[in-house]
Amino acid sequence: MTVHFNNAGAGLMPTAVTQAMTGYLTEEAKGGAYETEQRHAATLERGIYDRLARVLDAPVDDIALFDSATRAWTSVVSHLPFAAGDRIWITPYEYAGNLILWTELRRRLDLRVEVVPVLPDGDLDLDWMEANIDDDVAFVSVPHVPSGCGIVLPVEEIGRILAPRRCFYGVDACQSVGQLPVSLAVIGCDLLTAAGRKYLRGPRGTGFAAIGSRLRARVSLPFHDLHTADMVADDAYEVRTESARRFEYAERGNPGVMGLDAAARHHLARTDSGPGPLRDAVREVVEGLPGTRLIDPGSRHAALVTFTHDRVPSQDIRAGLHGRGVNVWIAQGSHTPLYMRTVGVEQAVRVSPHYYNSPADVETFAGALCDVLR
Numbered sequence: 001m002t003v004h005f006n007n008a009g010a011g012l013m014p015t016a017v018t019q020a021m022t023g024y025l026t027e028e029a030k031g032g033a034y035e036t037e038q039r040h041a042a043t044l045e046r047g048i049y050d051r052l053a054r055v056l057d058a059p060v061d062d063i064a065l066f067d068s069a070t071r072a073w074t075s076v077v078s079h080l081p082f083a084a085g086d087r088i089w090i091t092p093y094e095y096a097g098n099l100i101l102w103t104e105l106r107r108r109l110d111l112r113v114e115v116v117p118v119l120p121d122g123d124l125d126l127d128w129m130e131a132n133i134d135d136d137v138a139f140v141s142v143p144h145v146p147s148g149c150g151i152v153l154p155v156e157e158i159g160r161i162l163a164p165r166r167c168f169y170g171v172d173a174c175q176s177v178g179q180l181p182v183s184l185a186v187i188g189c190d191l192l193t194a195a196g197r198k199y200l201r202g203p204r205g206t207g208f209a210a211i212g213s214r215l216r217a218r219v220s221l222p223f224h225d226l227h228t229a230d231m232v233a234d235d236a237y238e239v240r241t242e243s244a245r246r247f248e249y250a251e252r253g254n255p256g257v258m259g260l261d262a263a264a265r266h267h268l269a270r271t272d273s274g275p276g277p278l279r280d281a282v283r284e285v286v287e288g289l290p291g292t293r294l295i296d297p298g299s300r301h302a303a304l305v306t307f308t309h310d311r312v313p314s315q316d317i318r319a320g321l322h323g324r325g326v327n328v329w330i331a332q333g334s335h336t337p338l339y340m341r342t343v344g345v346e347q348a349v350r351v352s353p354h355y356y357n358s359p360a361d362v363e364t365f366a367g368a369l370c371d372v373l374r
Helices: 015-031 033-039 041-056 069-077 096-109 126-132 155-162 254-268 276-287 314-323 337-342 359-372
Strands: 063-066 087-090 112-115 137-143 168-172 191-195 207-211 229-233 236-239 292-294 305-309 329-332 347-351
Touching: 015 033, 015 254, 033 041, 033 254, 041 063, 041 207, 041 254, 063 069, 069 096, 069 168, 069 191, 069 207, 087 096, 096 112, 096 337, 126 155, 137 155, 155 168, 276 292, 276 305, 276 359, 305 314, 314 329, 314 347, 314 359
Parallel strands: 087 112, 087 137, 137 168, 168 191
Antiparallel strands: 063 207, 191 207, 229 236, 292 305, 305 347, 329 347
């Protein structure tokens, strides 16, 4: 039986998720796509938004659906009213997909993109943030947990620093939703994006965002789709909602939305304590083997352990573990380039257990890793 330690890439979908998706597809095939959509309107038009609002502890009007977290981020950030000279704060742990957008906006709008410094242990320098925040800072972008290492960034503390300021605050929560407590109310951010496929255990091709009312009021979208707007004259249209749904497009993969809804239901019904203890066990296994180097900055950590070996390439370790029934993945240095470049890492093995894994899975991983590194 396979040990799945690649939840940072995509978690294993619960049976309820696959049943929701395949059941919906079967209905579409037998009875028609539009007709099936009507039968499930309670979930597709209301239920999914209510449940994601509960997952994120956010107002339901803040929730919007997308086909990925990156789509959610770019659909919002690219339409903010930045001005030349605005300062954008990012961290060394910024995801490369978001960095590409910041690079383009910097070129197009003459923004100043600045990297928040870190302390020697890798934690963000919150004292620097408090001392340097000013009204020319227009946006602060922070990943809750980066994709390439397991540090947990202090998003709640950052929210308290930024609360009195005019800047917008965005949190990339792809690697935290489903494994860590995530509360928009506590974090105090204007934008939070996440993917369905990771620790939430939903399907690929699903993403969502919480887009706060303060931010929504400042965005002028170039287009509104028909599910939120109507042509009221030959040369005029009206938008029917001020909710975050005006960022959406009408056409979407409804089987995926049904699967995401089932994943949100499953998550809300959980009573476990999360994957934290298994993370520590995995870390101990890796740290105890000669030649390994943990990529492990910071004082707080999530269930994501990355490492390199001084003799065996990371790709060979991943392939060797896969051949022994253990799924892990490769953290590409280019995906978290600002941090990985400073520590000299092009590739690392990424091990990401979840709550459904067991101590026996860690033992299997330990034995397989020892074999691969011999």
